[in-house]
Amino acid sequence: MYCNFCGRTMPDDALYCSACGRQLGTRVARRPLERAREGRKVAGVCMGLARHLDVDVTLIRLLTLVVALFTGGMGCIAYLVGWIVIPEEPIYAPQAQVVQPQSGPPMP
Ligand SMILES: [Zn+2]
Incomplete structure (x- = not known):
């Protein structure tokens, strides 16, 4: 998985980017x-x-x-x-x- 904001590679189970702190992936839609x-x-x-x-x-x-x-x-x-x-x-x-x-x- 890549962070959409800084482009760094993150583990697939990561919820937040460790570099820029943005939320990764999409939340489960209601x-x-x-x-x-x-x-x-x-x-x-x-x-x-x-x-x-x-x-x-x-x-x-x-x-x-x-x-x-x-x-x-x-x-x-x-x-x-x-x-x-x-x-x-x-x-x-x-x-x-x-x-x-x-x-x-x-x-x-
Ligand atoms: Zn990032």
Whole structure:
């Protein structure tokens, strides 16, 4: 890996350049806000929000429940709005594997 700022060679696992102190590589991009398909309880709003904010989904669910209870249904409406507004995450299709025909005698 090369530092983009001073051009020196750095080990691949280095996070910062030892010469100029700049951050190396790219940080992991935050997941887009979208409703999760896996691990969701209702519509994946809490799960998607938790993934987006990189926090525990249980925390978000508890928070949603507390808000829903203490605001007299406003939390439920907020959830419904999130359900409508937040797009569902795309289906990640498994990558097509090229099946190589096995070498050997042809099947009858
Ligand atoms: Zn550098």
